[in-house]
Amino acid sequence: MLITLPVSELTPGMYVDRVTKQHEGINSIKIKTSGMVNDSSIIKRLISEGVLELLIDFAKGDVPVPSKYKSQSKHETFNSQQQVTKTSIVITLEQEFAKASVNYDQHGRKLQSLYSDLTSGLTINIKALDEIVSEIVNSVFRNPNAMTILTRIKDKHSYNWRHMINCAIFTAVFAKYLGYEKADVQELAMGALLHDLGQAKLPQGIFSKPTKVTNNELTAIKKHVAQGFGLLKGEKRITPLMLDMIVNHHERLDGSGYPRGIEANKLSRPARIMAIVDVYDAITADRPHQDGDEPINALRYLLANKQQFDAELVQHFIKCLGVHPVGTIVKLTNDRLALVLEGNKLNPIKPKVKLFYNAKHKHQVTPKDIDLNENAQGLKILASVKPLDYQINLSRLLKEHLLN
Incomplete structure (x- = not known):
C-alpha cells in the first residue's frame, strides 16, 4: 500500500520506499535509501537534506494509513489488483x-x-x-x-x-x-x-x-x-x-x-x-x-x-x-474426517475441506468437497487430529486426493 506524503507528515514507524521529491541545492546529498523511520532524528535529517515528499509503504510500516488518505489507498489497491489480474496467472x-x-x-x-x-x-x-x-x-x-x-x-x-x-x-x-x-x-x-x-x-x-x-x-x-x-x-x-x-x-x-x-x-x-x-x-x-x-x-x-x-x-x-491451516486433518460434527484445502479469511473457523473418512466406523468414504461457510447441514469443525491417530499416511493421502 504505497502513498506519497509530504515530509511534514512523516512519523516514526512509517516505512520509506523512496524519496520522490527533494530540493537540489549545490551542497545537497541525493537521498536514495529506503527503510523504517525509527525515530524523529531520521525525520530531521531528511528535512535538513531538502527532502519534500516520500513514497510510504504502509504494508511494511507499523502505523496505519492516515484517515484522509484511506480513499486514495483503496483506489490504489483496486488499481493494483487490476494490474495483478492482468499480469499474474492463478491456477487451481x-x-x-x-x-x-x-x-x-x-x-x-x-x-x-x-x-x-x-x-x-x-x-x-x-x-x-x-x-x-x-x-x-x-x-x-x-x-x-x-x-x-x-x-x-x-x-x-x-x-x-x-x-x-x-x-x-x-x-x-x-x-x-x-x-x-x-x-x-x-x-x-x-x-x-x-x-x-x-x-x-x-x-x-x-x-x-x-x-x-x-x-x-x-x-x-x-x-x-x-x-x-x-x-x-x-x-x-x-x-x-x-x-x-x-x-x-x-x-x-x-x-x-x-x-x-x-x-x-x-x-x-x-x-x-x-x-x-x-x-x-x-x-x-x-x-x-x-x-x-x-x-x-x-x-x-x-x-x-x-x-x-x-x-x-x-x-x-x-x-x-487460518485457525486450521491448509493440509490439516480435522474432525467434523458428523464424525467424518476432512482435509482442509482452502482457508476462509472472513471466517477462519469455516474453511473449505475435502471429506474423506468415517471416524466412527474407521473406513474411507467417497471424497466430497465441502465449503463449511455455505454448508446447509451446519457442519462444524470439532478439532484438528493427528494423521497417525487414525493410521493415515498424510503424504499418500495428499497424492490420492490432489494429484489427478
Missing part, C-alpha cells in the same frame, strides 16, 4: 500441487546436499539457494495453498533443512498476504531460508539426538546465529534485510531473546515476522526429540506470549493461515 490447487510436490522434494534434497557441503567445510552456493527461493515464491504467487499443504508432511530425520524450506514457504505466503511486492517477498523468503544456516557449522550430533538438549548444548546451539552471520556477511545477493532476519530471529520484544537481548524498539518488521514463522514451524514440525504439535496449539502459544511476539502481526498470521 490441484494443478499447482502436482508441480509443488515434485519441487518440494527436490528442494529438500538440494538443500540437504548444500547443508552437508557446509558441514564439511565447503563454501556456500548462494545461487542454488536463490533458485530454490525463486521457485517457492513463484509457486506461492500462482497458488499459495499448494506449498503450504506440503509443510504438513512430517519427517523428524530431516528437520534441519525441512525447517528452512518451510520457513521460506510460510514467510512467502505471509508476506504476500501482508501486501509486499513480489521482489520484497523474494528477499524476505531468502532471509527465512537462510536464518538457521549457521547450524551447519555446529556439531551435528546436538541436532540429531533423541533427547532434549542440555544447558551446555543449548549454549552451543545459540552460536548458530553468529555462525550464520559470519557465513553470509559480504556475500553477493545477501542484503542487509536478510542479515537482519538471520541475526534477530531469536530476539523477543521484551528483551528475553538472544544473542543480544535487544527489545522491541530495535526489532524490525522482517525480524518480527521471522520470529513468528520460526517458532510456528518449530512447534508444529516433528523433531528428533519430540513430535510436532497441532497448528492451533502453535497459534495459541504465539497469542499467549504477546510480550515476546508482535501481537498485531500474530493476528495477521492467524488470518493468513
